[in-house]
Amino acid sequence: MTIWVNEQIDPCGIVYSCIACCDEATAEECHQTWLKNLSEQQKQEGWIAILRIVDSWDEVPVNALKLSV
Numbered sequence: 001m002t003i004w005v006n007e008q009i010d011p012c013g014i015v016y017s018c019i020a021c022c023d024e025a026t027a028e029e030c031h032q033t034w035l036k037n038l039s040e041q042q043k044q045e046g047w048i049a050i051l052r053i054v055d056s057w058d059e060v061p062v063n064a065l066k067l068s069v
């Protein structure tokens with residue numbers, strides 16, 4: 001099983017938002033939206049949006065919104 005995990009991480013390295021799903025297109029769309037919505041000030045402060053792949057729901061942060069898409 002492949003699960004795409006979108007994470008928005010604050011300057012301290014804390015996961016601010018997390019959405020996980022099994023659909024690559026949905027995950028990529030979410031990731032691009034998060035990247036686009038980060039302001040220049042947030043980027044300068046160290047906010048990042050990452051998209052990573054995991055093989056198990058056990059590897060997804062517990063605070064994630066888990067979509068069955």
